[in-house]
Amino acid sequence: MIFWIREIAGWVLVVAALVVMRIGLTFALTSGSPKIVEASVAIFASLGLLRAGILLIRISTAARISTLDRQQDKSP
Amino acid sequence: MNQQDPRLSPTVLEPTHETSQFGGLLIVSVIASAAGILFLLAPDMGWPLRIFLTAIILLTLKYWGSVMVLVAVQADLFFREPPRSAALQGATGLFTVFMIVALLMFINRNRELLKHAASRPLSAILSLIVSVFRGKIAFDSGKAVREILQMLGATVRAIALLVGCVFVSRILLGTLPNRRTLNEDLQGWMLDETPVLQCSLLLTGVIAVWVVCHEISWRQLTRDQARLYLRSVFLTIHHADLRMIVRGRLRQRLKAARAKKDQKARFFLQD
Numbered sequence: 001m002i003f004w005i006r007e008i009a010g011w012v013l014v015v016a017a018l019v020v021m022r023i024g025l026t027f028a029l030t031s032g033s034p035k036i037v038e039a040s041v042a043i044f045a046s047l048g049l050l051r052a053g054i055l056l057i058r059i060s061t062a063a064r065i066s067t068l069d070r071q072q073d074k075s076p
Numbered sequence: 077m078n079q080q081d082p083r084l085s086p087t088v089l090e091p092t093h094e095t096s097q098f099g100g101l102l103i104v105s106v107i108a109s110a111a112g113i114l115f116l117l118a119p120d121m122g123w124p125l126r127i128f129l130t131a132i133i134l135l136t137l138k139y140w141g142s143v144m145v146l147v148a149v150q151a152d153l154f155f156r157e158p159p160r161s162a163a164l165q166g167a168t169g170l171f172t173v174f175m176i177v178a179l180l181m182f183i184n185r186n187r188e189l190l191k192h193a194a195s196r197p198l199s200a201i202l203s204l205i206v207s208v209f210r211g212k213i214a215f216d217s218g219k220a221v222r223e224i225l226q227m228l229g230a231t232v233r234a235i236a237l238l239v240g241c242v243f244v245s246r247i248l249l250g251t252l253p254n255r256r257t258l259n260e261d262l263q264g265w266m267l268d269e270t271p272v273l274q275c276s277l278l279l280t281g282v283i284a285v286w287v288v289c290h291e292i293s294w295r296q297l298t299r300d301q302a303r304l305y306l307r308s309v310f311l312t313i314h315h316a317d318l319r320m321i322v323r324g325r326l327r328q329r330l331k332a333a334r335a336k337k338d339q340k341a342r343f344f345l346q347d
């Protein structure tokens with residue numbers, strides 16, 4: 001169960017990262033007055049969120065594979 | 077997650093080409109298909125130059141995979157424009173795109189085989205092919221049937237992926253301005269904010285698809301790979317000092333091994 005919670009948290013972080021990234025891109029691509037500094041801050045934050053989310057997903061997947069295989073080894 | 081019978085499938089440490097019944101055939105098909113596509117490019121160029129460039133690209137397949145083939149195709153397209161060749165329009169053009177993308181996928185899929193082939197002399201590969209045709213190599217028919225079934229499954233998956241990739245690319249590229257409507261589209265972009273917002277949405281969508289595809293491929297982990305990753309992450313996060321010590325010791329061992337090798341080489345030269 002803890003693996004699933006961790007995986008869901010990871011996906012939530014990834015989605016949040018994408019939302020922040022889109023906000024950053026909108027800042028940068030505004031043709032009237034592009035806000036480059038704000039965009040770079042938003043993109044930097046989104047990359048941090050993306051990295052954390054992907055790490056959580058990968059750890060939960062790897063842990064689940066290890067646990068499942070251990071259970072299969074124990075069962076006759 | 078990959079639930080495979082360890083008796084049937086190679087382990088993480090055992091390369092596929094060591095156990096595959098079709099290793100030699102795959103090597104030859106990768107090289108032949110890459111050479112075939114490369115010879116079709118730049119028809120106006122002289123044969124000696126085409127052979128020279130093809131040889132260079134084939135020799136670098138080991139290091140670059142399909143990147144150099146893609147660069148050659150892009151360069152050919154660049155120098156053909158304008159006018160665009162009739163071979164790249166309509167159904168023929170679509171078929172050409174399918175063939176090129178399939179080749180790129182095929183080369184990337186068999187990179188380990190290419191590395192293995194490049195580490196052996198050409199005569200060894202030729203003798204392998206000759207010995208297969210002469211029946212000198214023990215051919216396990218049961219294993220071959222299992223491999224054929226696996227290859228069929230992989231082919232069906234690859235075709236589905238290929239069709240998806242090509243059609244999604246066509247849709248995405250269709251949203252970009254083309255040469256006829258470039259000026260009107262650029263004016264629209266300058267005056268209206270909506271396409272810019274669509275562009276940011278498109279970029280975010282591409283990143284989302286990229287993340288999802290990577291995570292799907294991540295789920296093909298074997299048990300050994302999963303354990304190795306967990307240990308590595310645990311060490312990185314919780315024991316950075318221990319990691320530093322281990323890396324330092326590994327560096328020392330590498331230096332010692334290099335020194336030993338140099339010493340042996342010196343003795344060999346003195347003898």
